[in-house]
Amino acid sequence: MSGQPPLRFGNAPCSWGTIEGFGQGIPYDRMLDELKETGYEGSELGDFGYMPTDPERLREAFLERGLVLLGGFVGVPLTEKEEHGPGEAHAVRTAALMAALADLDPGWKPLLVLADAHSRDPVRFQRAGRIRPEERLEEERWQTLALGIRRIAQAVGAAAGLETVFHFHAASYVETPEEIDRLVELTGIPLVFDTGHYLYGSGALEGEVVLEGLRRLMPFVRYVHFKDLDPRVAERARREGWDYKKAVGQGLFCELGRGAIDFGRVARFLVDQGYRGFVTVEQDVLPGMGTPKESALRSRIYLRQVTGW
Numbered sequence: 404m405s406g407q408p409p410l411r412f413g414n415a416p417c418s419w420g421t422i423e424g425f426g427q428g429i430p431y432d433r434m435l436d437e438l439k440e441t442g443y444e445g446s447e448l449g450d451f452g453y454m455p456t457d458p459e460r461l462r463e464a465f466l467e468r469g470l471v472l473l474g475g476f477v478g479v480p481l482t483e484k485e486e487h488g489p490g491e492a493h494a495v496r497t498a499a500l501m502a503a504l505a506d507l508d509p510g511w512k513p514l515l516v517l518a519d520a521h522s523r524d525p526v527r528f529q530r531a532g533r534i535r536p537e538e539r540l541e542e543e544r545w546q547t548l549a550l551g552i553r554r555i556a557q558a559v560g561a562a563a564g565l566e567t568v569f570h571f572h573a574a575s576y577v578e579t580p581e582e583i584d585r586l587v588e589l590t591g592i593p594l595v596f597d598t599g600h601y602l603y604g605s606g607a608l609e610g611e612v613v614l615e616g617l618r619r620l621m622p623f624v625r626y627v628h629f630k631d632l633d634p635r636v637a638e639r640a641r642r643e644g645w646d647y648k649k650a651v652g653q654g655l656f657c658e659l660g661r662g663a664i665d666f667g668r669v670a671r672f673l674v675d676q677g678y679r680g681f682v683t684v685e686q687d688v689l690p691g692m693g694t695p696k697e698s699a700l701r702s703r704i705y706l707r708q709v710t711g712w
Contacts, residue, residue: 407510408710408711408712409674409678409679409712410670410673410674410678410679410680410681410682410710410712411444411445411680411681411682411712412442412443412444412629412681412682412683412684412703412706412712413438413443413444413445413446413447413471413473413681413682413683413684414438414441414443414445414446414683414684414685414699415446415447415449415473415683415684415685416428416431416434416446416447416448416449416450416453416454417449417685417686417687417688418684418685418686418687418688418695418698418699419434419437419438419688419695419699420688420689420690420691420692420695421434421449421450421453421690422651422687422688422689423450423476423478423521425648425651425689427450427453427690428688428690428695429695431449431453431454431455431464432464434446434695435464435465435468435470436468437695437696437699438470438699439468439469439470440696441696441699441700441703442700442703442707443470443684443699443703444469444470444471444681445470445471445472445473445508445511445681445683446465446470446471446472446473447472447473447474447475447476447516447683448472448474448475448476448497448500448501448513449475449476450476451475451477451493451496451497451500456500458500458503458504459503461500461503461504462503462504462507465504465507466507470507471507471508471511471681472501472504472507472513473511473513473514473681473683474501474513474514474515474516474568474626474683475497475498475500475501475513475514475515475516476516476518476570477490477493477494477497477515477516477517477518477555478517478518478519478520478521478572478575479493479494479517479518479519479520479551479555480519480520480523481519481520481547481548481551481552481576482519482540482544482547482548482551482576483547484547484550484551486551487550487551487554487555490551490555491554491555491558494515494517494555494558494559494567495558495559495562495563497515498513498515498559498562498563498565499562499563501513501515501563501565502563502564502565505564505565510679510680511680511681512565512566513565514565514566514567514568514595514625514626515555515556515559515563515565515566515567515568516568516570516595516626517552517555517556517567517568517569517570518569518570518571518572518575518577519548519572519575519576519577520575521572521573521574521575521647522574522575522647522648524574524576526538527574527575527576527578528574528646528647528648529644529646529647531573531574531578531603531604531646531647531650532573532603532604532606532637532640532641532647532650533606533641534578534579534582534604534606536581539576539579539581539582540576540582544576545585545589546589548576548577548586548589549586549589549590552567552569552590552592553590555567556592566593566625567592567593568592568593568594568595568625568626569586569590569592569593569594569595570594570595570597570600570628571583571586571594571595571597571600571601571604572597572600573600573603573604573647574646574647578600578604579604579605579606580601580604580605580616580619582604583601583604583616583620584619587620587623591623592623593623593624593625593626594620594623594624594625594626595625595626595627595628596616596617596620596624596626596627596628597627597628597630597685598613598627598628598629598630598631598632598664598666598669599628599630599631599632599655599656599662599664599685599687600628600630601613601616602632602637602663602664603632603637603650603655606641608634608637608638608663609634609663610662610663610664610665613664613669614668614669614672617669617672617673617676618672621676624678626680626681626683627673627678627682627683628682628683628684628685629659629666629669629682629683629684629685629706630656630684630685630686630687631656631657631658631659631660631661631662631663631664631666631686632655632656632657632662632663632664633654633655633656633657633661633662633663634662634663636650636653636654636655636657637650637655637663639653640653640655648689651687651688651689652689652692654692655687656685656686656687656688657686658686658698658701658702658705659684659686659701659702659705659706660701660702660705660709665709666705666706666709666710667709667710670682670706670709670710671710684699684702684703684706686698686699686702
């Protein structure tokens with residue numbers, strides 16, 4: 404639409420303590436109210452069942468607040484072939500629900516955000532942020548993972564008319580830059596580029612690594628998550644051997660502008676590369692951590708300061 408800035412900002416339930424596999428936070432209606440009040444234009448769905456699963460109720464919740472549904476996260480154990488069928492069913496159910504809100508904004512349709520289910524493998528869970536080459540997948544399991552992605556993306560498109568994008572994620576089998584490269588080589592699937600997960604998965608602490616990753620992967624980037632990373636927490640997590648959940652609980656992903664990543668530079672790079680549409684802010688927190696509304700507001704103020712939008 405004319406007059407809109409090149410980047411529009413949403414937020415997600417994980418910033419309010421509803422984070423896949425780790426707990427339920429603030430009720431969805433309060434979360435959406437606070438998201439709107441702090442200056443965001445859209446939200447992701449969160450865990451299936453967190454928000455209403457009746458399409459009309461969900462649609463009304465977004466319409467009455469003037470919000471856009473940006474996408475829905477589905478984690479599937481993609482290296483386990485027997486999980487592809489249940490994963491497809493879950494993804495199609497999620498996409499069918501989102502499709503009822505696909506007309507809320509003329510410039511955006513919800514995306515099915517697919518990931519390899521994280522924190523299931525004890526080694527990957529324990530060593531998130533410091534994965535060694537010998538802990539990566541063998542070729543047969545890479546092929547199984549790619550098969551699952553193609554199957555689910557095709558089913559989502561056929562059943563709901565929505566696009567599937569892939570979210571690399573700490574404590575999953577697609578975490579490191581090398582693993583992301585292998586994923587796109589095998590599948591060509593569009594990516595959600597998550598700045599915080601990319602930096603943590605790289606094993607580095609410098610925000611410049613995020614820009615390097617974007618430069619390399621930009622042809623595949625369909626959607627973006629702005630997540631900051633506290634380098635002090637990341638360094639300690641790696642040094643002391645924290646598992647992924649403990650690192651998140653200690654504030655690994657901090658408010659925007661308080662960590663290693665310069666989001667003004669990231670935003671300018673995205674716009675220069677022709678990216679338009681929504682960016683979703685995420686500050687992964689566990690239930691009871693911090694003050695979600697106030698943190699969301701501070702991140703939004705920071706984004707206005709560094710982008711002008």
